[in-house]
Amino acid sequence: MVLSKALTLIFSADREVLFISMTSLSMALTSTIISTIPALILGTVLSIKNFHGKSIIIIILNSLMAMPTVVIGLLIYSLISRSGPLGNFGLLFTPWAIIIGQSILSFPIIASLIYSALSRTTIELPETLETLGATGTRKLYMIFRESKIAVLSAILSGFGRVIGEVGVSMMLGGNIRWFTRTITTTIALETSKGEFELALALGIILIFISLTVNALLHLGINRNV
Amino acid sequence: MSDIIIKKIGFSYGKDEVLSIDKLSIHKGITTVFLGSNGSGKTTILKLLSGLYSPSKGVISPETENLKNNSVLVHQNPYLFSGSVKYNIEFGLKIRNIPKDLRKSIIQKVLSEAQLLNIITRKTSSLSGGEKHRLAIARALSLDPDILVLDEPFANIDPESRNTIEKLILKREGNDKTTIISTHNLESAYRLASSIIQMDKGEIKEPETNFIKGSVIEKDDYFCFFQADNYKRVTPILIPATDGEYKTAVIPYRDIFLSGTNIKTSAQNQFKGIITSLVKKGNQFFVTIDCGISLKAIVTDLSVREFKIEVGKSIFVNFKASAVKLY
Numbered sequence: 001m002v003l004s005k006a007l008t009l010i011f012s013a014d015r016e017v018l019f020i021s022m023t024s025l026s027m028a029l030t031s032t033i034i035s036t037i038p039a040l041i042l043g044t045v046l047s048i049k050n051f052h053g054k055s056i057i058i059i060i061l062n063s064l065m066a067m068p069t070v071v072i073g074l075l076i077y078s079l080i081s082r083s084g085p086l087g088n089f090g091l092l093f094t095p096w097a098i099i100i101g102q103s104i105l106s107f108p109i110i111a112s113l114i115y116s117a118l119s120r121t122t123i124e125l126p127e128t129l130e131t132l133g134a135t136g137t138r139k140l141y142m143i144f145r146e147s148k149i150a151v152l153s154a155i156l157s158g159f160g161r162v163i164g165e166v167g168v169s170m171m172l173g174g175n176i177r178w179f180t181r182t183i184t185t186t187i188a189l190e191t192s193k194g195e196f197e198l199a200l201a202l203g204i205i206l207i208f209i210s211l212t213v214n215a216l217l218h219l220g221i222n223r224n225v
Numbered sequence: 226m227s228d229i230i231i232k233k234i235g236f237s238y239g240k241d242e243v244l245s246i247d248k249l250s251i252h253k254g255i256t257t258v259f260l261g262s263n264g265s266g267k268t269t270i271l272k273l274l275s276g277l278y279s280p281s282k283g284v285i286s287p288e289t290e291n292l293k294n295n296s297v298l299v300h301q302n303p304y305l306f307s308g309s310v311k312y313n314i315e316f317g318l319k320i321r322n323i324p325k326d327l328r329k330s331i332i333q334k335v336l337s338e339a340q341l342l343n344i345i346t347r348k349t350s351s352l353s354g355g356e357k358h359r360l361a362i363a364r365a366l367s368l369d370p371d372i373l374v375l376d377e378p379f380a381n382i383d384p385e386s387r388n389t390i391e392k393l394i395l396k397r398e399g400n401d402k403t404t405i406i407s408t409h410n411l412e413s414a415y416r417l418a419s420s421i422i423q424m425d426k427g428e429i430k431e432p433e434t435n436f437i438k439g440s441v442i443e444k445d446d447y448f449c450f451f452q453a454d455n456y457k458r459v460t461p462i463l464i465p466a467t468d469g470e471y472k473t474a475v476i477p478y479r480d481i482f483l484s485g486t487n488i489k490t491s492a493q494n495q496f497k498g499i500i501t502s503l504v505k506k507g508n509q510f511f512v513t514i515d516c517g518i519s520l521k522a523i524v525t526d527l528s529v530r531e532f533k534i535e536v537g538k539s540i541f542v543n544f545k546a547s548a549v550k551l552y
Contacts, residue, residue, distance in 0.1 A: 124304035127277050131298045132317040132368070146307060 006200035016178075017198070021205050024182040027095055028163040031102035032110075036155050039107050043114025043154070044140070058115065064108035069101075069167030076101045077171050093174035098182070101168035106158035113157055117150030118143060152220060156213055163209060226295050226371035226403065227287065228253050229274060234283030236269055242281070244269045244427040251405060251420075256394060258414040259407040260432070261424030267407035268376055270424065271298065274405055275374040296372035301380055303361030305349040310341055310360055313349060317368045331367050338396070339363035340389055355386030362393055372403045379410040391417060415473045415552035431511060435476040435520050437462070441551070448493070448546060453518045460517070463493040464549045471551035480548035481522035483512065484541045485532055493546040496520075500538050503529070510534070514542050 009017050042061075046054060078084050080091040080100075091097045125146055129139045144151060162168075166184040173180030175189060183202045190199035229251040236244040244266045251257050251274065259267045272278040273285060276293025285292070297317075306313050311332060318328045336342040339359040344352070352360065358378060365373055375394070379387050387410075394417055397404050408414050414421060415436070423432040439453035442461060450461035451474050462474055487495065498516025505511075510529050512522050520542055524534065534540070 122302075122304065124300045124302060127272075127298070128300065128304040130277060130293065131275060131296070132364070133294075133320045134316075138320070142306070 002196050002200055005197040006204060009197060009201040010204060014201075017201055017205070019178065020181055020183055020186050020202060023095070023180070024163060024184070024206075025209065027098050027102060027169075027182065028159055031099045031162050032106055032155065032159040034099065035103040035107040035158060036110055039110035039154075039158070040114060040151075042111045044118060046111075046115040047118035048140075048143075058112070061108045061112040061115070065112055067105075067108075069105060069165045070171065071167075072105050073101055073168040073171030076104065076168070080172070092172065093176060093180060095173070095180055097172035098169050098180060101172045102162040102165065105165060105168055106162050109161050110154050110158035113154030114151055117147050117154055120150070121147055149217075149220065152217060156217055159213065160210065164206065226253060229292070229372075229403075230284075230286045231273075232284045232286075234273070234280040234285060236273060236278060237281045242427070244273075246270070246283075246429055249422070249429060251403065253403050254399075254401045255419035256398065256404040256406065256417050257420045257422065258418035259405070259422050259424055260409075260411070260414055261407075261430075262409075264426075265424040266427035267424050268301070269427075271374050271376050271405060271407055275372065292372070295370060296374055297365040297368055297370040298374040299358075299361045299365050299376065299378065301377040303357055305352070305357055305360060307349065309346050309348060310336070310352075311345050313360060313364050314367050317364060321368065335363040335367045338366075338393060353383075355382040358382050359386055359389055359393075362390055366393060366397075370402075372405065373397065375404070375406045377407055377409070379408055379413050387413065412552055415475055415550075418473075431506070433478045433523070435474075435478065435481070437474045437476070437518060438472060439474060441471055449551070451549070451551065455518075460496065462549060463546045464551055465546050467551060469551075473552040475550045475552065476520070476544055476548055478511070478521050478523045481520060481542055481544045483514075483522055483524060483528070483532065483534070484543055487541055488543075490543060491545065492543040494542075494544045494549075496542045498540060498542055500534060500536050500540055503534060503536055514540060516542050 046058060076097065077092070080086045080089065080097055082092070091100070121143060125143065126139065129142050134142055164184060166188055169175070169180070169182045169185045170188065173182065173185065175181050175185040183206050187199040187202050190196065231246055231249040233248070234244070234246050235242050259270060261267050269278065273280060274292065275296040275298035276289045276291070277298060279289045287295075306316060314332045314335060315328060318331060323331065332345075333342065336345055339362065341356065341359055341363060344356070349357070349360070362375065362378060378390050382390075391413060394404055394406070406414070406417065418436075419438065421432055421436050423430045437453045439451055441449045442452040443450040444466055446466060448466055449464045451464055451471070452461045453474070464474065482492075487497070496516035498514040498520070500512055501515045501519070502513040503510055508526060510524050510526065512524055512534060514520050514522065522542065528534065
């Protein structure tokens with residue numbers, strides 16, 4: 001009964017289900033894109049350069065990967081709440097607050113996994129590039145080209161982390177209907193109210209998004225091997 | 226590109242020095258082979274000679290950057306870029322801004338020589354071990370480097386691929402191109418090398434094998450008559466009769482014995498010569514005798530005293546025909 005109602009909500013393209021899904025998807029995509037750029041730079045620098053403090057940065061990145069979302073939410077909350085140093089921007093309980101929080105959440109995951117991916121390329125790759133005459137940006141481009149599946153996996157892991165998180169969205173977005181309500185915050189709310197139809201519908205959509213992302217990655221790997 | 230000269234170089238990974246060479250010359254235009262067991266420093270010296278590494282101490286001439294610009298190294302486990310066979314060959318040519326038409330003809334030529342033309346569009350992930358090695362060498366040869374450096378090119382490949390690779394290397398001879406190889410494969414080493422360098426624990430070691438380039442000039446029912454190149458004497462070396470085309474004769478130092486007089490033994494090879502050097506290493510002596518060609522033998526301290534072996538003395542060099550191996 002609950003399942004059939006949930007499926008009806010999905011296949012009838014219920015306005016609220018669509019809005020919540022699109023809000024979740026757009027915020028997760030935006031935050032992933034925002035965090036990918038600095039993460040890509042940091043991951044690359046860590047993998048190709050040796051410098052003092054490199055190990056400390058790697059340890060911090062790895063630790064941040066396991067940081068609870070509510071702790072990140074709390075930290076950002078203290079910064080953007082009205083009494084916080086960034087309170088004047090009026091970001092709290094807006095989609096941008098969620099995007100900032102999710103960007104911070106996905107950054108260490110993407111940076112750390114990109115670092116691991118590029119470090120795992122065998123010594124033969126950079127040496128082959130050098131001996132064939134590739135230097136500078138061409139060399140860097142080829143290292144990324146040869147590691148693209150691993151780099152893509154890192155980015156999708158970051159996306160996976162933010163699309164399924166609830167702590168940041170709840171604390172920074174406030175779960176405001178038709179504004180900051182996401183798939184995960186709706187599921188939490190509806191379940192606590194004992195109304196499972198909408199929660200189940202959104203749960204199915206979340207699983208579908210996750211499967212689609214993984215299927216795309218798998219297809220990409222098969223095409224490129 | 227001139228000869229490569231190494232003077233008092235060392236190379237360290239962290240605190241551990243893995244290579245220490247006092248003096249070494251790699252001559253231009255010939256094939257030099259480094260022999261040695263795993264961990265003997267062959268790969269390290271190859272990376273120094275191709276300019277990928279700089280020595281921790283000492284001097285290599287030409288300088289590292291110059292070496293890097295004029296050489297291409299092919300790894301023991303060559304890295305092939307994802308994509309097609311053609312993409313891999315074209316990569317280095319594009320970097321050098323070779324025009325498209327010329328690129329096309331170079332690709333056709335090297336792939337044909339490496340017997341890979343029939344799989345030009347195939348993805349590298351589907352190649353066999355031998356095909357991967359041949360492609361990596363073809364990719365290096367497409368750039369026609371002054372110095373080609375091959376790290377274990379015959380490791381884990383089929384005999385057909387080994388023959389093809391040997392032919393590709395031999396084609397460079399006589400074009401003023403230097404080829405440097407490391408290998409465990411003694412047969413290939415002796416066939417290809419004009420110079421052999423034995424490595425052990427990061428140092429150059431006496432190879433303990435006489436290595437003579439030449440050719441079989443005559444054959445009868447019992448023997449091949451092997452004439453060394455630049456041989457000052459007429460007498461060829463006698464070797465048990467065998468078929469095939471050979472360019473190298475190898476005689477271990479330990480299979481040569483010395484006699485003060487022209488004694489009759491079952492050894493078919495006996496040459497009179499003059500001792501040109503006597504070097505003590507541990508409890509044995511390395512004796513060099515000029516008997517038209519330069520041959521080395523190992524003798525004990527006792528033999529040196531009993532036979533009064535000394536530089537300038539006439540002596541007979543004896544070895545059995547079966548002690549000589551042809552390659």
